[in-house]
Structure formats: C-alpha cells, structure tokens
Amino acid sequence: MKYGICTLALVPLRLEQAHRSEMVSQVLFGELFEILDEQADWTSIRLLETDYLGWIQNGQFQELNDLDMQHYLTGTPIIVGREGGVLFTDTAQFQLCHGTKLYLDAENTVNLSSLRLTYQGSINPFTSNQFETEVSRLALSYKDTPYLWGGRSQWGIDCSGFSQLIYGCFDLSLPRDAYQQAEKGETVDFISEIKVGDLAFFDNAEGRITHVGIMLDRDTIIHASAQVRVDRMDTEGIFNAEQNRYTHKLRIVKRYN
Template identity: 45%
Template sequence: MRYGVCPISIAPLRLETSDASEMVSQVLYGELFKVLEKRKKWSKIRLAHDNYEGWIDNKQFKEIESEQYQHFVKHSKFYSKDLISHLTHEDKTLSTLTIGAQVSSTSLLKDTFQNDINTVILGSSNLINNALLFLNTPYLWGGRTPLGIDCSGFTQLIYRLSGFDLLRDASQQATQGEVLSFIEEAEPGDLAFFDNNEGKITHVGIIMSDNYIIHAHGKVRIDRLDQSGIFNVEENIHTHKLRVIKKII
C-alpha cells in the first residue's frame, strides 16, 4: 500500500482520470490518504478522514512512508482557523491556505505555518459562529473551501472545526447521529437532511435558532425551516423537502 499527503492549497478530486472529469470533492493542504492505484498521470486515493475515494493528479501530491502516515493520522488534529492564511515552504516560497487546512502536517512537509491554529475543542458551541463565516460563499459542486463549497462540503468542514469527522456526501452524513422526531427537539448545530422526488437524500444544512437554517444553495445562505422543508422568503416557495433531522454532537 502507498500513502500520500496533499502539499498544495487545494487539489481537485475527480471521478475519472481526466482534467475534464467531474470534480467530486477537493483535497485540502495536509490531508492524508491511501493510494489505492497509481497510473502514469493519475492515482486513485482514499482520504483518511472520511474514506472518500477519487482520482488525483500525480503532480499534486507527495508520497510518504507508511510509518509517517500512521503517525500523522493518529496525531492531534490542528487546522487553519482563518478564512485565508499563509505558510512558508522549505524553499522560502509562500502558499495560501483556506480555513480547515490540516496544518498539523506542516512538519511532515517541512513547511512553516504563519497564522493562528484552530485547537479543536470538542463540542457544538462554535458550530454556528464558524458557519456564519461562510455566508455568501458561492456554491461549487465538490467544493470544500470559502472560495466555493457544496452543501455537504459545508457541513463537513464546519463540523471538522469542532473536532468531528462527518462523511462527505449528504446521503452518507444522514447515516450518522441520532434521529430527532420534531423540529422542536432540534438545537443549533443539528443537521437537517432533504430528499428529492425519488426519495434520495440530496441536500443538508445546519439548523440555527428560531427555525432558521444555514446551507449552501446557490451560495451559503440563511432561510426559514419548517416541517415541510426549507422556505425561501425571497421566492416565496419551499425549495427543499425535509426528510430527517439528526443530532451529531
């Protein structure tokens, strides 16, 4: 088995071995993964933090030893806490990082992080505050950064900053946590999931107080939430049909 780490700010994770292929997710700086298959230009990887799989360009990752992988997977998790931050590489060049980059890997990559580190404190107290930092972030299929993010990438990243590893897709995240029967039972930070006409869960958002929800739909926005789903006051319609509410923390 081969192992790798992402040495650049953001690397696209693709469905197939082509730059034109769908971007299913992104690999952030410092994230670790197993290399399942290596070809001339592309490698299929499985991310350590959520077991998500896809293809990454071989020029956009660095191979590491098994012992290094095992050590840093078990190592305390530290993440960049600012929306945008910087680090210095061994050759004195700079890179820009986004919030949630795994800066606990800087020693592995021989880099120096220049900004504040988020020391994860388990709990839900900072979930909403962190979520509000992303307001108006444009929607991007497969995105996981404040430069562009999708609905489940948004919830996954916000939970990461509070020390909890969610799975990647909305349908996967819906398998985690405890089911709540009514909206009235929900607390700020709980997750609401929504399905399509075929009954497949396709959307997720973070519940706020007073029956509001923050979610990525066109952009990260705040809408009303009721027993039917998400109500967009601007358009005067329900945009998403509520399926289930889950308590993760």
C-alpha cells in the same frame, strides 16, 4: 500498501482520471490517503479520514513511506483558523484555507523527509464542548460564500462540504456526502426538539437525500444553495422568501454531539 499526502493548498478530486471529469470533492493540504491505482497522469486514492474515493492528478501530492507517515502524525494537530494562514520556505509560500488540518512539530513546521514548511497564521480555537455556543457564529461567517459542487472551502463550497467543514472545526467528524452524513447521528423526532447545530436533510422526487443544512434554531437553517444562505424551515422543508416557494423537501433531522 502505499500512502500519499496532498502537498498543495486545495486540489480537485475527480470521479474519473480526466480534467473534464466531475469534481466529486477537494483534497486539502496535509490530507492523507491510500494509493489504490497509479496511471501515467492520475492516481486513484482513498482518503483515510472519510474513506472517500476519487482520482488526483500526479504532481499534486507526495508519496509517503510508513516511517514518513508515522513521523508526520507524531506532530501536534492543529486546524487552520477562520482568518487562514500560510506555509512557507525560504523561497516559496502558499495560503491555506480555513479547516485545513496540519500536524506541526515543535518548530511549527510540517516536517517530512523531502518537504519542510513552516506554518504562520491563525489556529482554530474551538473544541467539541463549545459546539452549541459557537457553531452558529462560525457557520454564519460563511454567509454568501459561492456554491461549488465538490467544494470544501471559503472560495466555494457545497452543502455537505459546508456541514463537514463546520463540524470538523469542533472535532466532530462527518462523512463527505449528504446521504452518508444522514446515515450517522441520532434522529430528532420533532421540529420543536431541534437544537442549534442539528443537521436537516432533504430528498428529491425519487426519495434520495441530496441536500443538507445546519440549523441555527428550530425554524432557521443555513445551507449552501447557489450561495451559503439563511432561510426559514418547517415540517415541509426550506422556504425561500425571495422565490416565494419551498425549494427543498424535508426528510429527516439528525444530531451528532
């Protein structure tokens, strides 16, 4: 079994092995994956944390042997904070996006056999115990972030990437796509029982779950639709006051903590 680690700040994960192919997600620096198939310009991977599949361009990652991976994972895990941070050497540096997970050694470095980078920047301060008190503030800091299909960062994000990122900052792991997230958690049976941080899911005309948002209270939701925005929600779904219509039909509400 062969493994790899993403060695750039943020790279596309494609459905097929071509630049014109759909970007199904993004891979952040330090994310680990199993290598499934190697071609001349592209490699098929399975992300270890979420089991998500896709193609990454060769040159955007480094292969790891078992010793390298075990050594990397012995570091102290941190998550890059909302203000971001940089990794640098004597000759180069690049910016990391909020939510990036790193394993740092005692000298604050990412230390692999052929790669040594020092981290400088903010560190996510939250724990799962702070979820109810802090999740709204963190989610609202993303307001007006542009929507990007497959996006996972403040530079562009989709609906399930948004919920996954925010939850991850509280050490709560979610699958990548909305329909996968809806398969987890406990169902909230009534709108009146909704709590801050619950996830609301919405389906299309065929009954397939295609959208998710984070509840700020029992009738207010923050979600990524054209941009990260705040709207009202009731038993019918999300009501967009600017368009004066319901834009998403409610299917189910789930709780994870």
